[in-house]
Amino acid sequence: MIDGETDEHDPRLLLLSGRDNVLVARETIRPGETVLVGRRKVVLARGVARGHKLARLPIPAGEKILKYGAPIGSATRPIEVGEHVHVHNVKSDYTATHLIDASAGAEP
Amino acid sequence: MSLRGYLRQDGRKGVRNVVVVAYLVECAHHVARQITTRFEEADVHLIGFPGCFPNAYAQRMMERLCTHPNVGAALLLSLGCESFNKYSLERIIAASGRPVSTLTIQEAGGTKATIEAGRAWIATQLDILRRQPRVAMGVSELVVGTVCGGSDGTSGLTGNPAAGRAFDRLVAAGAACIFEETGELIGCEEIMAARAVTPALGEELRRSVAKAARYYATLGYGSFAPGNADGGLTTIEEKSMGAYAKSGASPIAGLIKPGDIPPRGGLYLMDVVPDGEVRFGFPNISDNAEIVEMIASGCQVVFFITGRGSVSGSALAPVIKICANPDTYRRLADDMDVDAGRILEGRATLDEVGEEIYALLLRVACGEQTKSEALGHQEFILTYKSFEPIGPACLPV
Structure with a gap:
């Protein structure tokens, strides 16, 4: 527990290790829904699909993302509590993550 | 708990009794596949290595796979001019106590003749493998x-x-x-x-x-x-x-x-x-x-x-x-x-x-x-x- 926060969180969210700064969604949570993260109620601007992560704590740019109690990459920009934590705000500390450009070949 | 497996000469035991059909270059792939299509209901499996250049890793992998405890017999399919050492592979399989045969397409008379010869060999092997008892494991x-x-x-x-x-x-x-x-x-x-x-x-x-x-x-x-x-x-x-x-x-x-x-x-x-x-x-x-x-x-x-x-x-x-x-x-x-x-x-x-x-x-x-x-x-x-x-x-x- 950090900064007097409780470990209470939404039952749809999973905390894998007390050291983690992310929670994992056990099921898909849609945009606009309210989730409890620590003591804070957060309205999700962006949905979080099953198996995806959201921030449990405020994460400054450059800070390690901790899941399973282990570092899984670094924040590329500041991340707010309840924000979706994924390829748009995290990078690997080993090899860059490869994604398909689904819009490639589309009419301009 | 006691399982039941097929005992091999090296002491290992298999949980299946497969006839493996292995092509040793892509050029023999079609013939090898056609041989297996006749036996869809039996444990006749197709494996192979596509390359024509020699490679010690591929040679060793094929040796291990053809003498795997789940394998009861092996049929090797060669085109005839590839680099794969079919002679050494066949010797190693034979030394493991398994029935093995190599068909070389260039010598066997081409696609049709090789497919026929391969199917006949497998039919004989399946009869033998079906009678192999399983032992406690x-x-x-x-x-x-x-x-x-x-x-x-x-x-x-x-x-x-x-x-x-x-x-x-x-x-x-x-x-x-x-x-x-x-x-x-x-x-x-x-x-x-x-x-x-x-x-x-x-x-x-x-x-x-x-x-x-x-x-x-x-x-x-x-x-x-x-x-x-x-x-x-x-x-x-x-x-x-x-x-x-x-x-x-x-x-x-x-x-x-x-x-x-x-x-x-x-x-x-x-x-x-x-x-x-x-x-x-x-x-x-x-x-x-x-x-x-x-x-x-x-x-x-x-x-x-x-x-x-x-x-x-x-x-x-x-x-x-x-x-x-x-x-x-x-x-x-x-x-x-x-x-x-x-x-x-x-x-x-x-x-x-x-x-x-x-x-x-x-x-x-x-x-x-x-x-x-x-x-x-x-x-x-x-x-x-x-x-x-x-x-x-x-x-x-």
Whole structure:
């Protein structure tokens, strides 16, 4: 527990290790829904699909993302509590993550 | 618990009695495949190596696969001018006590004549294999591998740790268990090294992951597919932490390379990344390349954990598919043997699913078909690689 926060969180969210700064969604949570993260109620601007992560704590740019109690990459920009934590705000500390450009070949 | 298996001359026991048809260059692939199509209802499996250039790794893999405990007889298909050493392969199979025959298409009279000769040989072998009795077999005689493919954010929460629980049970019962792959353990090297039975082995484990990180960095891509990211995995090290959970909690007894047979029970890491400078492209170009290497190291059964939903099976050894994601399971239930996603929905615990995987493994070892076997999946892929032998610290006594 950090900064007097409780470990209470939404039952749809999973905390894998007390050291983690992310929670994992056990099921898909849609945009606009309210989730409890620590003591804070957060309205999700962006949905979080099953198996995806959201921030449990405020994460400054450059800070390690901790899941399973282990570092899984670094924040590329500041991340707010309840924000979706994924390829748009995290990078690997080993090899860059490869994604398909689904819009490639589309009419301009 | 007593299982029943097919006893081979080297003392190992198989859980299937397969006639393997192996083409030794792509030019013999069609003929080899046509031979097997006649026997769709029997255990006649097609494997092969497509290249015409010599490769010690491919030669050794084919030797191990054709003398695998699940194999009862082998038919080799040569075009006639390829580099593959069919003479040495045939001698090694014959020395293992298995019936073996080599058909060379250029000498046998072309496509039709070779197909006819191959089918006749197999029909004779099947009659003999059907009469082979099975003998009692202990759980300690099993070698079981685990791979994951089509991973997502649920893999490391449900399927992988549940398979790890089954591994712990197997290791406790004296079986050999093999996990992989070093390119998907990047970031886990320190915690993994701490589980090694000797500090020197721990150093070898660390070194194998560093080699993988270097190899993939040179190639410019990690062992990470776009579907992994769609499923919630953000980086290779996150995927690694989930993949690592497959290994369970047993001490790590050794580090082996593809084709090395575990010398005794215990948990082994397989180093699948080639040695030396980067050659021949990506280490394992798709999931089945890993499954083939597990089988070459003696695995009679392989666990395959998937989140996004793979439908693959394999030639030569049954694949038990463990589905980590409950949504995927509902879509692809016909392809999945175990619904580990129940854990995420509070309908089962990790221990219960681990127990279910263990119990299913024993039934499969006794002959029960897995979903991919029943659907006829026999994927196989073997490409160029090169390895140095493992060092003395890799298998502490």
